[in-house]
Amino acid sequence: GAVVSQHPSRVICKSGTSVKIECRSLDFQATTMFWYRQFPKKSLMLMATSNEGSKATYEQGVEKDKFLINHASLTLSTLTVTSAHPEDSSFYICSASSSGGLRETQYFGPGTRLLVL
Amino acid sequence: AQSVTQPDIHITVSEGASLELRCNYSYGATPYLFWYVQSPGQGLQLLLKYFSGDTLVQGIKGFEAEFKRSQSSFNLRKPSVHWSDAAEYFCAVAPRLTFGTGTRLQVTL
Numbered sequence: 001g002a003v004v005s006q007h008p009s010r011v012i013c014k015s016g017t018s019v020k021i022e023c024r025s026l027d028f029q030a031t032t033m034f035w036y037r038q039f040p041k042k043s044l045m046l047m048a049t050s051n052e053g054s055k056a057t058y059e060q061g062v063e064k065d066k067f068l069i070n071h072a073s074l075t076l077s078t079l080t081v082t083s084a085h086p087e088d089s090s091f092y093i094c095s096a097s098s099s100g101g102l103r104e105t106q107y108f109g110p111g112t113r114l115l116v117l
Numbered sequence: 118a119q120s121v122t123q124p125d126i127h128i129t130v131s132e133g134a135s136l137e138l139r140c141n142y143s144y145g146a147t148p149y150l151f152w153y154v155q156s157p158g159q160g161l162q163l164l165l166k167y168f169s170g171d172t173l174v175q176g177i178k179g180f181e182a183e184f185k186r187s188q189s190s191f192n193l194r195k196p197s198v199h200w201s202d203a204a205e206y207f208c209a210v211a212p213r214l215t216f217g218t219g220t221r222l223q224v225t226l
Contacts, residue, residue, distance in 0.1 A: 004160075006160070041219075042218065042219075043207065043216040043217060043218045043219055044161075044207070044216045046214070091158075093161070095161075105151075105163060105166060106214060107163070108160040108162070108163075109160050110159050110160040111159065111160045
């Protein structure tokens with residue numbers, strides 16, 4: 001089956017620093033990757049959709065300059081949380097699909113837990 | 118706008134008992150429906166999906182779900198629950214994948 005990895009699995013950083021999270025599709029080419037944020041005991045909130053080689057599309061209310069997304073290849077997307085603050089602490093999950101089409105299944109990574117002190 | 122409702126926040130069942138997790142959706146056209154499972158601190162694993170055709174869908178780990186258009190529902194079922202099924206279950210509807218708030222399943226021995 002399709003496998004998506006994330007690195008790191010957890011990260012602790014100081015307030016004001018930037019953190020980069022990687023999302024990789026290991027056995028398929030991901031034309032489209034998605035970034036979600038999950039709060040404790042809450043559902044997943046879509047932050048942005050990225051297509052390889054183009055700018056990410058951000059959901060309403062998500063700061064583009066705060067959450068930088070790069071999808072430079074068909075197997076790698078990165079999310080950089082810039083100038084992180086404690087309120088950015090959360091569980092970030094990426095997913096990938098081979099086409100991003102309506103019927104295309106998204107395959108999820110294991111998530112990255114970010115704690116900002 | 119599309120939306121998903123999972124009315125049960127938390128369900129507890131005994132091992133070996135049957136399970137049904139409820140999911141109701143709102144979408145104007147034929148929806149694409151999914152059930153995902155999330156173990157603590159983990160990402161989501163796809164259990165099953167419905168796009169069209171047979172309204173009873175078989176998934177992994179012995180799960181099945183039935184699409185009922187008249188009730189706007191896509192309930193997840195399993196005839197006999199195992200302790201390892203304890204997890205958070207999310208129903209989702211596409212296009213533009215939208216998740217419900219999840220149902221936490223606890224299994225007692």
